[in-house]
Amino acid sequence: MLCRAGTILAGAKKHADSGCLGAAQKSNILPAMSESEEVVCQPYIARERTLMRNDSTRSNISSDFQKALAQKEADAQWDYEKLLKLIAAVPDAYLILSPNLNIRLVSDAYLAATLSAREDLLGKYIFDALPENPATPDANAAENLHNSLKRVLNTKEPHQMELQRYAAPIPAHLGGGIEEKHWSPLNTPVLNNSAEVCYIIHKITEVTELVRSQEKVKDLKEERRLLQATLDQLQNIQQKLEEEQRRLEDAQTLGHIGSFEAAYPYDAISWSDELYRIHGLKPQSENIVFEAYAAFIHPDDRERYEKALEGFYKENKELNHIYRIVRRDGVERDLHLKGEIVRDATNRAILVKGTIQDITEQVQAQQKIRENEMLLREAEQVGHVGSYYGDIDTLTFRFSEGMFSLLGLEPEESVISLEQIDASSHPDDALVVRQILDQAIRNKQPYEYLRRVYRRDRQVRYLHSTGKVKCDSDGKAVKLIGIVHDITERKQAEEKIRQSELHFRTLIDNTPDVITRWDKDLRIVFNNQSFETNSDFPVPLLLLQETVETEQPENKRLPLKEKIREVLQSGETLDHYNSYALPHGRVYYHSRLVPEFSEDGTIQSVLVIARDISALKRLEKENLELRLNQQRELLLTIMETQEAERRRIAEALHNGIGQLLYGAKLNLDKLTKEVVTQDAIKMKASVIKTEEMLDQAIAQARTISHELTPSVLEHFGLEVAMKQICATLNTEKLEFQCLVFSLRNELERHLQISIYRMAQELANNIVKHAQATEASLLLREQKDSLVLLAEDNGKGFELEHIQTKGIGIKSLQDRVKLLSGTIRINSAPGQGTLIQITLPLTT
Known part of the structure; x- marks a missing residue:
């Protein structure tokens, strides 16, 4: 491509110096070049002039040549003007722009497309001639065009712009105003021999009608979309209605709820399928009339049912009635009836409708609840137990009847505050209970406490409570739930046991005997004070000494620990004798080793009761060696008396009870034989004699038992x-x-x-x-x-x-x-x- 002068001269095949430019300047199609254009096109003009001079030289500048040259210049001028007219008349809309974006050429098609005049555009800066319309600031046509032209100048390559919207001003002689235009711009650079941009061809293709057609199509599509959306919505509504109807039927089935309605004046009633099933009938199997329905009502409920209907129809009362029916299969059901009257604008009744729910399970459950509540009240009363639940925010409580009974209160108040409970409690317990509850609420953990309360009858009761903290779905502690057990009797029993243990401990600690308890590992786990405070320091050692006395057989002369181990193995009570030499003499001990059993019957420990028999030993020794003959005789007399008593008891057992029992046995044998011979007189005499012998044996047994008394009983x-x-x-x-x-x-x-x-x-x-x-x-x-x-x-x-x-x-x-x-x-x-x-x- 050539710059403007080069294009004109090349089209005419001859070039003129000032004549081309002058002709161009005189034309109203192409205005004078700017200084920048002259600088760009100067090399082309100089070259053409040189060619023309060379041609003149070669022809020796003849007059004929001068004429021919003038003719050529005239032809060139004519071709140039014709070219300009041709460019202006092309059917496409063009602008020819200089590198500084001044308008150099405008096609007629462009003027028609933009509703503008040539004199308003030529020689002007394109954005001054075609400014942004302030009425449509969102179109951005000027900004988009500026960016495209800048891109062409920088890249020297054509650029196809996106579809543009332009608010074209309508000239005043055409009525004025704004007309919205849509066109597709294409910007093409014209490069010189130095590859510099000397012109930009700005071509626009108007697509206003196409855009409007597309918008109509778009509107039609949108209208179709809206219609389809409406249709889809209607279909969804239809599906939802069908689904709701199905759910209603399912809900009626699951909830055992049936519906009915009847129009005024009416005889027949329209029932839902579930209402048929509630009455034990096949759905829609028969027409229901008011007179026939009365046969379903339980005889005991019929009068109440009729009164409820009378109040509903005549007195316009609410129909909300519970009654029983007897189905045709003999099954009784509890029903809940709700109904209303539908009236027209004149308040005339036109329709009765309502629901009937089978509440048999609920009635049975309520009856079960009442029975359980009664059982709970009885159980609380028997077990001295009460229950409660409390609101943590208000620290108020609701009590069971058993709880009121434990506190000695009448169940008058429905809500009891913690302050009221504390007021009847021991002051020390009230503070401790509050601390326990606060900690349980903070940690959301179970709790228990003991509270002493003073009842109105002046009794002091010990109440033991266990409970837990209940939280809501957010994890916040909201409720306290617990039970209370009156353990007053247990506390009193524990106190008695404690006193008994204290008395027993006092007895144990004050006995002169040394008492120890040994576990299975032969370790001492208990001892009384005599074990610790005995004046003879070696007491623990004495218990471990070898047996040296002769009171036991040789095979039983074992150390104490061996004896304890034997008791643990056999479960038998054993005796143990030992002695220990002290500076002031020998000390003697007699120990009783008693096994102690656990609840499962196994041996868990051995109780060793050691008695110091040194005095007895010394007495025996003194009686044997040092006492006077009188003392010796007295001791002998005592021993003889003991032996005589033993012999007497033995003889009494042998000669008395033994002979009597033997005689009774002989009589029983004789009685057995007489039973066989059926001799009633002899049999009766034998029975009497046997009874006499047994009476004598019983009497003698009592006499002997009087002499055998346990020491704890005696003391x-x-x-x-x-x-x-x-x-x-x-x-x-x-x-x-x-x-x-x-x-x-x-x-x-x-x-x-x-x-x-x-x-x-x-x-x-x-x-x-x-x-x-x-x-x-x-x-x-x-x-x-x-x-x-x-x-x-x-x-x-x-x-x-x-x-x-x-x-x-x-x-x-x-x-x-x-x-x-x-x-x-x-x-x-x-x-x-x-x-x-x-x-x-x-x-």
Whole structure:
């Protein structure tokens, strides 16, 4: 491509110097060149002039040549003007721009497209001639064109712009105003021989009608889209309505809710399928009329039902009624009826509609709840238990009836504050309880506490509470839920046990005997004060010395630890004798090694009771060596008396009870033979004789039993001896209580011993066989009789198998029989055992 002068001269095949430029300047199509254009086009003009001079020289500048040259210049001028007209008349819309973006050439098509005049454009800066329309600042046509032209100048390559929107001003002679135009611009650079841009061809292709057609198509598409969206929405609504209808039917089925309606005046009622099913009918199997429906109403509810309908229709009352029906299959159901009257604009009733729900399960559940609440109240009353739940924000509580009862209050107030509870509590306990509750709420952890309360009847009760903190879905502590147990009796029992233990400990610590307890590893785990404060320092060592005395057989002369190990293995009680030489003489000890059993029957420790028998030994030695003959004779007399007494008891047992029992056996053998011969007179005489022998044996047995009395009974009495039994057997796993009431002081000695031995036997049987956690012994005087009760909550046994329980029960029965008493046993597997022994006081 050539610059403007080069293009014109090349088109004419000849070039003129000032004539081309002058002709161009005179033309209203192409204005004078700018200084920059002249500088760019000067090399082309000079070259053409040189060619023309060379041509003139070669032709010797003849006159004919001058004429021809003038003719050529005239032709060139004519061609140039014709070229300019041709360019202006091209059908496309063009602007020819200089590098500084001044308009040099405008096609007629451009003027028509932009509704502008040539004299308003030529020679002007393009953005002055075509400024941005302030009425359409969002079009950005000028900015987009400026960026494109700048890009062409920089890259020297054509640039196709995107579709542009331009608000073209309409000339005043055409009516004025603004017309929106759309065109597609193309900017093409014109380069000189030095590859510099000398012109830019700005071509626009108007696409206004095409854009408007596209917008119409777009509007049609949008309208179609809206129609389709509306159609889709209607379809969705239809689907939702169908889904809601299905859900309604499902909800009616799941909730056992049926609907009905009837128009005025009416006879038949329209029922939903579920309402048919509620009444035990197949859906839509028959038409329901008001008169026929009355047959479903339970006879006991029919009058209430009719009154409810009468109030609904005549008095315009709310229809909200619960009644029972009897289905045709005989099944009773509880129904909840709700109805309303639909009225028109004149307040005339036109429709009755409503719902009926089968609430049989709810009614049964409510009945079950009422029964459970009644059972809970009874259980709380029997177990001295109450329950509560409290609001943490307000520190107010709601109590069960049992809780009101524990506090000695009437259930008048529905809500009780913590301040009210603290006001009736021991001051020290109120502060501690608040601290425990605060810590439980902070940590959201379970809690427990003991509170002493003062009831209005002036009783002090010990209440033990356990509870937990309940949180909401956000993890915030909102409720306190707990139960309270009245443990006053337990506290009183614990206090009695503590006092009993204190008395027992005082007794143990003040006894002169040395008492120790040894575990399975042969370590001392308990000792009384005599073990620590004995004036003879080697007491612990004495217990470990070899046996040196002759009171035991040779095979039993073992160290104390060996004896303890043997007791742990065999469970038998053993004796141990030892001595130790001191500067002032030899010290002698007699120890009793007693096994101690755990609840499961295994041996867990050994109790060693060591008594200092040094004085006795010294006395024996003095009696043997130093005492006067009188003392020696007295000792011999005592020993002879003891031996005589032993012989007397032995003879009494052998010659008295033994002979009587042997005689009774012979009579029983004889009686057996007489039963066979059916001799009634002889049989009766044998029975009488046998009874006499047994009576004599019983009498002699009582006489002997009077002489055998336990020491604890002799020194402390029957009540202390009884309580010592329970205190000895009481463990963490077995709570053993002994109670003695209303005993006369003058009980016979043999009777005290017998009761003590029987209580011992009963207690030992409970420990060994019952597997109980609670047990008790109770002794009381009742109408000239002594009653001994032994009760436990252990495993129990079958009464018909009582003979298989070993000799314990049999021995107990024999003892009771010897005392002319009675024994009653009540037991069953899993229900514990109760044994009652009644002994007459007059016998």
